[in-house]
Structure formats: C-alpha cells, structure tokens
Amino acid sequence: MVVIGVALVGLLKIMQFRITENLQQKIFVRSSFEFAYRFPKIKFSELHNQYPPELANRFFDTLTVQKGFSKLLLDISGAALQIFFGIVLLSLYHSFFIFFGIILLLLLYLIFRINFNLGLQTxxxxxxxxxxxxxxxxxxxxxxxxxxxxxxxxxSLHKNDKLVSEYLKQRENHFQVLLKQFIQLTGFKIIITAGLLIIGGLLVINQQMNIGQFVAAEIIILSIITAVEKLFSGLELFYDVLTSLEKLGSVVDMELEEDIQNSNYLVDKNKITIETENVAFQYPKSDKEILKNLNISIQPKQHTLILGENGSGKTTLLRLLARLIEPTSGSIFINNTNYKKYSSDEYRSKIGIITAHEMPFEGTILENITCNNPEIKMDTVFELIEKLKLTEAIKALPKGLDTQISSEGKQINSSTIQKIVLARCIINQPKLLFLENPLDKSDEESCKEIIDFLNEEKHPWTLIVISKNKHWKQICKQTILLEKGEIKAI
Known part of the structure; x- marks a missing residue:
C-alpha cells in the first residue's frame, strides 16, 4: 500500500508538472499575440504621448506571470487544502476546534485584507x-x-542615479508592507500556538481529551501553521504577479481603432478619387487645430505634391489621407463615399505608405522587401531593386538579399535603407502611394532616376508626396501649399 501510494503521488506530481508547463506556454503565446495584434491597431490618440518601444517592454512581465501563476496555483491550492483538511480533522477530536478553525480563517483574512491595497500600490x-x-x-x-x-x-549617470534612488525608495516601501505582514503572521503564530497549548492542556486535565489526542492535535496544528507560512511566503510573488498583470493590461486595455466588420463597400481597383470636405484635425490635449477647413480633390493616378514650412501640417494631412489618423471634424471621401464606410483593412490593402524616419525591421533584406509574400516572384524583386538603384549596394554584400540587417539597419548606409523601405512600399503595386521624404538621403542623380521611375504611366498608383526635392515639382500635376494648417494655394 505504501509503495502504491508513493507511486500514485509521483504520478500526480508528473501530471501536475505537465499541466503547469501547458499553462506557462499558453500564457506566453497568448500574451505575444495580444501585443503583436494590438500595437498596429491601437488608436493614434492612445499612443500620442507614449513611446511604443518602451510600452513593448511590458511584454517581459509575461515571464513573471508565467512562473508566478503556476507556482501560486500549486502553493496556494496545496496550502489551502492542508489548512482545510487540518481543521476538519481537528474538529473530530473536539468541537472546540471548529471554533478554532473559524478564528484562524478570520485572522488570516484580516491580515491579508488590511495590507492588500497598500501592498499592491507599493x-x-x-x-x-x-x-x-x-x-x-x-x-x-x-x-x-x-x-x-x-x-x-x-x-546620464546622474539621471540614472536619480531614478534608481526613487526605485529603492519605492522598493523599501513595498518591503515594509511585506515586513509588516510577516510580523503580524509571527504574532498570529504565537497567539494560536499559546492558545491551543493552554486550551488543549485544560481539555486534557478535564479529561475531555487524552494525551494521544492532544499530541496528534498539536502535530496537525503545526502542519496548519506551516501551510499558513507557505501562504504568506508567497505574498511577494502574489503582488508581483498582480503588478505584472496590471502592466500587461496597460497595453492590452488600450483602445483599438474602430472598424467596420464585413463591410460591403470595396475600394475600386482601377479608379480611386480622394476628396476632403472641411477637414480639420486637432491633437489630443491640444487647444490648437493643426489643420482647418481643408478642401482638396485628388483624381485617379494624379500625382500631388504637398509643400509648406515646418509645422504647416504636411505630415498630418498625409496621415489623414492614409487613414492612420481620423479627422477631428469634416469628412474624407473615396470615390464619393465616406472612407469610414470602408473597413480599414480593405482601405489599407490598397495603399503603400512611407512616414518620416521609416526604418527596416530586423530580418534579411529580402524579408524587408517582400515580407515573405509567396505571391511575389524573384524576377519582380530583381527588377525592382534595379529600378531603385539598389543592385550595386546589394551585390557588395557577401550574402546579397539574404544579408541580415538590424532594426535600424546600421550596417547599411542611410540612402540604401530608404530605398529598401521604398521597395517594400511599392512591390505590391498599391493603388494609393503616400510618401514622406522618401529619397531625401539619396544623391541628386539617382533620386531623379527613381522619381522618373515612380512617375511612369504603367504604374497603377495615385501618388501623394511630401518632399523638398525640386524634381517632384516637374512630375506632380498638382501642388498643395499649406501655411499654418490652411491651404494657401493649389
């Protein structure tokens, strides 16, 4: 029976180990996909005063939740069962121990409840x-x-010192809460142990319990106190898990862009007209409109250049037309239909966009251009890199298109980086092409040749560009001049 019991316990432990591992894997997968799905879809206003890469650091709290949740699940359930069955067993020795069990649970609740809010805040x-x-x-x-x-x-050292000092202050405040709970637990143990010894002794003297029952009761009481200690020793981990969930929630709870599901409106593949009607935009928590009363019209395959001084609203207008942000007031129409009628996925599937400071992601040059789209043929890639004057730069790399680049592409010069980003933007032949200073780091000659290539009649796109390069003026049939958020001339 003993051998069977040991084997059964071992089997249960193995199953327990498997279950907790499954939980950890599920937590990690769910958390990673929540972040990967949400970041591109979080509302612009939610991220206006945030630094997204810093928010992404919250993902590391997943590791705390992974390890902490499974450990707490085992320790708390084990300790709770030990306390419950211990009290049930004690009650069989004498009815007094039922009262003892109620007092024990009440004291445990009070110790935890008194310190919980402060512990979580710290x-x-x-x-x-x-x-x-x-x-x-x-x-x-x-x-x-x-x-x-x-x-x-x-x-940098002084600022780090200031932040670390504040961290240590808050860490000490949290430790004081934990220390307070530990002191309360110690006092609780002393009172319970002393009370039970006195009352147990009186029950023996009055012959309501025998010596054997008294000793057995004390052993059970010691096991209950050990279980209580296990509960409280996990309090720091408990607070860490709750804090980690709160940190993950700071990203997961961010409001996503509103979108129409299963919209019947489809963007015409061959003819796309963009019009704005009294469009205005104001950044969150700002009392000044960046754009106001904009009325423009862009015809199919018309190339439009947006000009203006810094702060005139060029970037904001480009992002409005690309539906990266929504206007504060006014309307934008695609083919005489309010563009909110189209699902954002449907609209964005038809556009290519380069915003300021666009960088490659970590991966090979080929991955950065094609995003592993199986429908893109290598012949198309080679033709495009030739047109964008990338061939020589890629041939100079030992691994060519399979060269691994960092998230900022530091091992490659800035003009090559811009061309790689441009290649990614146009390789899927978008119907609307939004470019913000796409070639400002390229030399004049190659820049002119690439602009001429983008202007070729065979391309399907309507082009809207922000740039100070004079050659754009020669190919763009429409120029919009902005001044202080308003149209000065078209």
Whole structure:
C-alpha cells in the first residue's frame, strides 16, 4: 500500500508538472499575440504621448506571470487544502476546534485584507520606476554615440542615479508592507500556538481529551501553521504577479481603432478619387487645430505634391489621407463615399505608405522587401531593386538579399535603407502611394532616376508626396501649399 501510494503521488506530481508547463506556454503565446495584434491597431490618440518601444517592454512581465501563476496555483491550492483538511480533522477530536478553525480563517483574512491595497500600490510604484530605469537605459543604448561626450555621459549617470534612488525608495516601501505582514503572521503564530497549548492542556486535565489526542492535535496544528507560512511566503510573488498583470493590461486595455466588420463597400481597383470636405484635425490635449477647413480633390493616378514650412501640417494631412489618423471634424471621401464606410483593412490593402524616419525591421533584406509574400516572384524583386538603384549596394554584400540587417539597419548606409523601405512600399503595386521624404538621403542623380521611375504611366498608383526635392515639382500635376494648417494655394 505504501509503495502504491508513493507511486500514485509521483504520478500526480508528473501530471501536475505537465499541466503547469501547458499553462506557462499558453500564457506566453497568448500574451505575444495580444501585443503583436494590438500595437498596429491601437488608436493614434492612445499612443500620442507614449513611446511604443518602451510600452513593448511590458511584454517581459509575461515571464513573471508565467512562473508566478503556476507556482501560486500549486502553493496556494496545496496550502489551502492542508489548512482545510487540518481543521476538519481537528474538529473530530473536539468541537472546540471548529471554533478554532473559524478564528484562524478570520485572522488570516484580516491580515491579508488590511495590507492588500497598500501592498499592491507599493508594488505598482516599484514596478513603475523599474520600467523608467529600463527605458532610460534603452535611451542611452539608442543614443550611445551622443553619450560618449563627457558632459552628456555624466548627465546620464546622474539621471540614472536619480531614478534608481526613487526605485529603492519605492522598493523599501513595498518591503515594509511585506515586513509588516510577516510580523503580524509571527504574532498570529504565537497567539494560536499559546492558545491551543493552554486550551488543549485544560481539555486534557478535564479529561475531555487524552494525551494521544492532544499530541496528534498539536502535530496537525503545526502542519496548519506551516501551510499558513507557505501562504504568506508567497505574498511577494502574489503582488508581483498582480503588478505584472496590471502592466500587461496597460497595453492590452488600450483602445483599438474602430472598424467596420464585413463591410460591403470595396475600394475600386482601377479608379480611386480622394476628396476632403472641411477637414480639420486637432491633437489630443491640444487647444490648437493643426489643420482647418481643408478642401482638396485628388483624381485617379494624379500625382500631388504637398509643400509648406515646418509645422504647416504636411505630415498630418498625409496621415489623414492614409487613414492612420481620423479627422477631428469634416469628412474624407473615396470615390464619393465616406472612407469610414470602408473597413480599414480593405482601405489599407490598397495603399503603400512611407512616414518620416521609416526604418527596416530586423530580418534579411529580402524579408524587408517582400515580407515573405509567396505571391511575389524573384524576377519582380530583381527588377525592382534595379529600378531603385539598389543592385550595386546589394551585390557588395557577401550574402546579397539574404544579408541580415538590424532594426535600424546600421550596417547599411542611410540612402540604401530608404530605398529598401521604398521597395517594400511599392512591390505590391498599391493603388494609393503616400510618401514622406522618401529619397531625401539619396544623391541628386539617382533620386531623379527613381522619381522618373515612380512617375511612369504603367504604374497603377495615385501618388501623394511630401518632399523638398525640386524634381517632384516637374512630375506632380498638382501642388498643395499649406501655411499654418490652411491651404494657401493649389
């Protein structure tokens, strides 16, 4: 029977181990896909004052939830069962122990309830400064060349010192809550142990219990107290898991773009007209309109250049037309239909866009151009890189198109990076092409040749571009001049 019991316990442990591993895998997969799905679809207003790469750091809290949740699940359930069955067993020795069980559970609840809110608040504050430090280190790494300057280097250390000092302060505050709970638990153990010894002794003296029952009861009481200690030893992990869930929630709870599901409206593949009617835009928490009373019309395959001084609203207008942001007031029409009638997926499937400071993602050059689209043939890729003057730059790399590049493509010059991004933008032959300074880092001659290529009649796109390059004026049939958010001339 003993051998069978040991084998059964071992089998249950193995099953338990498998279940917790499955839970950890599911938590990780769910969390990664939540982040990957949500970041491109989060409303612009939600990210206006946020730095998305810093928000992405919240994903690392998944690891705490993974390990912490499974450990708490085992420890709490085990300790809770031990306490429950211990109290049930004690009640068989004497009815007094039923009263003892109620008092025990009540005291445990009070100790936990009194400290819970403060413990969670201090844990959240500690976590907040942990992420501030991580973000500052990320900023130092991102600008490591600038921080080589002695003055800026000293500033980075001073700021890090300030953040770490605040983190230690919040960490100490959280530790004080944990220490307070531990002191309360110690006092609880002393009172329960002393009370049970006194009352148990009186029950023996009054012959309501025998010595054997008293000793057995004390052993059970000790096992209950051990289970209580196990519960409280996991409190720090409990707070960490709750804090991690809150941090993950700070991303997961961000409002997503509103979209029409199963819309019957489809963008015409061959003819796309864009019109705006009294369009205005105002950034969140700003009291000034960036754009106001815009009325423009862009005909199919018409090339339009947007000009204006810095701050005139060029970038904002481009993003409005590309539906990256929504107008504060007014309407935008695609083929005489309000573009909100089209699902964003349907509309964006027809466009290609390059915004300011667009960078490649980590992967091979080929992946950056094709995004592993199986419908794109290699002949198309080779033809495109030739037209964009990329052939020589790629031939100079030992692995050619299979060269691995970093997220900012630092091992490749900036003009090549811009051309790779442009290739990715146009390889799927979009019907609407939105370009913001797409070739400002290329030399004049290659820039002119690429612009001429983009202007060829065979291409299907309507082109809207922001650039100070004079050659765009020669190929664009319409120029929109903005001044302080209003149209000065068309």
């Amino acid at each position: 844990s959240l504050k500690e976590s907040k400064y942990k992420y501030k430090i991580a973000h500052w280190l990320q900023e130092i790494a991102r600008n490591h060349l600038s921080f080589k300057s002695n003055a800026i280097f000293n500033f």
